[in-house]
Amino acid sequence: MASYSIYTTFTRGEEVWELDPPEVVNSVLQYAAWGVQGQQSTYLKNNIYYQSDVKSNSLRLTSSGKEGVIFNGIADWLYEEEILHTHVAHWWSPDGERLAFLVLNDRKQYPYPKAGQANPAVKLYVVNLYGPTHTLELVPPDTEHYVTMVKWISKTKTSVRWLNRNTVWNLHRLLLCVLQNQEPVFSKDGSRFFLTVPVKQGGRGEFHHIAMFTTQVRRRENGLGFSGTVPSVDPFLSWLVAPCRAVKTVGLFPRRCLTCELNKAHCLYIDADISPTRQHVILHCKGRTVYVLFLALSEASVPFPVTRLLYNLPLMLSYPPDFSDSRHYGLLLLLDSAPGGQAVSDQFSLSWDSVLVSSDSVIVARLDGRGSGFQGQRILHEVHQRLGTVDVQDQIAAVEYLLKFPYIDRTRIAVFGKGYGAYLMLMMLKSTDSIFKCACAMSPVTDWKLYGESCVPLPLQFPQLFNSHIFSSVLQNVQALREQTLMLVHGTADANIHFQHTAELVKNLVKVGANYSMQIFPDEGHFLSQQSHLHLYAALTSFYRECLKEEFLPLPDDEEEEEE
Numbered sequence: 001m002a003s004y005s006i007y008t009t010f011t012r013g014e015e016v017w018e019l020d021p022p023e024v025v026n027s028v029l030q031y032a033a034w035g036v037q038g039q040q041s042t043y044l045k046n047n048i049y050y051q052s053d054v055k056s057n058s059l060r061l062t063s064s065g066k067e068g069v070i071f072n073g074i075a076d077w078l079y080e081e082e083i084l085h086t087h088v089a090h091w092w093s094p095d096g097e098r099l100a101f102l103v104l105n106d107r108k109q110y111p112y113p114k115a116g117q118a119n120p121a122v123k124l125y126v127v128n129l130y131g132p133t134h135t136l137e138l139v140p141p142d143t144e145h146y147v148t149m150v151k152w153i154s155k156t157k158t159s160v161r162w163l164n165r166n167t168v169w170n171l172h173r174l175l176l177c178v179l180q181n182q183e184p185v186f187s188k189d190g191s192r193f194f195l196t197v198p199v200k201q202g203g204r205g206e207f208h209h210i211a212m213f214t215t216q217v218r219r220r221e222n223g224l225g226f227s228g229t230v231p232s233v234d235p236f237l238s239w240l241v242a243p244c245r246a247v248k249t250v251g252l253f254p255r256r257c258l259t260c261e262l263n264k265a266h267c268l269y270i271d272a273d274i275s276p277t278r279q280h281v282i283l284h285c286k287g288r289t290v291y292v293l294f295l296a297l298s299e300a301s302v303p304f305p306v307t308r309l310l311y312n313l314p315l316m317l318s319y320p321p322d323f324s325d326s327r328h329y330g331l332l333l334l335l336d337s338a339p340g341g342q343a344v345s346d347q348f349s350l351s352w353d354s355v356l357v358s359s360d361s362v363i364v365a366r367l368d369g370r371g372s373g374f375q376g377q378r379i380l381h382e383v384h385q386r387l388g389t390v391d392v393q394d395q396i397a398a399v400e401y402l403l404k405f406p407y408i409d410r411t412r413i414a415v416f417g418k419g420y421g422a423y424l425m426l427m428m429l430k431s432t433d434s435i436f437k438c439a440c441a442m443s444p445v446t447d448w449k450l451y452g453e454s455c456v457p458l459p460l461q462f463p464q465l466f467n468s469h470i471f472s473s474v475l476q477n478v479q480a481l482r483e484q485t486l487m488l489v490h491g492t493a494d495a496n497i498h499f500q501h502t503a504e505l506v507k508n509l510v511k512v513g514a515n516y517s518m519q520i521f522p523d524e525g526h527f528l529s530q531q532s533h534l535h536l537y538a539a540l541t542s543f544y545r546e547c548l549k550e551e552f553l554p555l556p557d558d559e560e561e562e563e564e
Helices: 077-083 352-359 377-383 390-402 420-431 500-512 530-548 559-563
Strands: 005-007 016-018 031-034 041-045 047-051 070-072 090-092 098-105 121-128 134-138 145-152 158-164 192-200 206-221 227-236 270-274 281-285 292-297 311-318 329-335 362-367 408-418 438-442 486-491 516-521
Touching (some): 098 145, 121 145, 206 377, 311 352, 311 390, 352 530, 362 390, 408 530, 438 530, 486 500, 486 530
Parallel strands (some): 329 408
Antiparallel strands (some): 005 016, 070 098, 090 098, 098 121, 145 158, 292 311
16 A cells, blocks of 8 residues: 655656545556556546546546455455465556456455365456557456456457366365466467476376467367367477476477586586576576485385376485484474475475584485375375375375484484474374474474365365364374474465464374474564564574584493592
8 A cells, every 4th residue: 555656757847746546636546557658647536537648537446345355456465465476457458559457356254265165266367558448357257266367469359268176176276276377378360379387208107398379260179069169289399398407399389408518517407597588598596416315105105005106206305414324313394385385306405404414424315205296196195185195195105214214313303393384293203203303393384174165175175074074183182293293384464374373283282292392483474574584593503503513422431430
């Protein structure tokens, strides 16, 4: 919320125009920005106002706006935090003659919709800004939906992604908070667009490829008489996306490696920055080879007969610089990625755990288990309706595998988790007996009933219909955490995973007399400020340094010294 003014910069006399809705003075606006052509602009105060230039009168495009209830062209909490990842919910056409915008109705919705609660009602409109004002509603294919992406293809065409809320569940529901606003790339004439789609690739199921589609619509009828529209698909443009990332072309265009001759340093993790003219590219090398093991997971590795296939899961270890297999080292397992994420890659990084590796002779381990990304859709979808089961089993199997190494001290095993990783960590502590000496959970998800509805799988969205939330809740059987040395960390203003998760866990820990310590960051969100980050890093290194330090037995004094 702010007041906005427009200043001229090319005239001698200073000219100032206040941005105010008609018949309002000194108003506080929700948003204001320039358009894409000339001096046109929009500003929002519950409704959308349009000016063709700085001296023209404002034109009100909507009239339904109501403070905190009806949002026109601007996102409410759910759409800003979880879906669009921006407070802007309107989009200009390339020529500036049309404006697409969302209207969000929060009358029946709680500010933070949880599992089973109502979502804001959403509608999408396009308004014509030149000539007679005409507003057209774009009708969605389903009644319960999210609008996750809006992008103009040309002056008169726009693309929209509607995501079904209730009837169809797949892992994209779980990954909504991360991937939902991916935009297609359109050709200049708008006749073709590129989008990543899953395609069968080898024994690991589907991998994401870049597919090229045409925007020409053709009609198809199946044997049941149902008719619909589908895009025609052309050959693929890219090769599979794997943990080893490089730039390649294949399919419709001649296949050739664009970076092989340039990659003299054998870089295995590259970001590419392509120039606007498409004639040059800057390659950012972000990592060379790191030591990666592969954990073989078979039916015998897990206690439940749910996996009959053999998986090779990447396990990365960070060793102290003076490592010797004749010594004994403490082990720290890190779990800090959500489903679809990647913890093991060739990307170089330094964080607080690097201090423990370099200064305290601690080995740090990361595993991309079932449910992780960049290993194919088969591994990714293993957690489908099984959150906190197979992914927990994989992490436990990794620790048991590492305990077979002679240089791992089985009395000094620790674990750290953040967000969904903290949820897995707490489920691990409840599933194991005396493996971990200490653990720290940062911003943990403890009960899916308390989590944002848009990121909760369908069986957990309606707790009154399913019992899944009971079996997947950390708050069940908290007695199993009673003897654990546990540290909890959470920001009180966390809008992603509310502090209520930790508060409910603490309430249950107190009931069973559990041993825990707590680090609270007042008024901090899910991502801490720089000062709080430094404090957190110091607290974490101190906690694990004390936990994983090597214990030395005192040597008995000589008899002669005792006599003296």
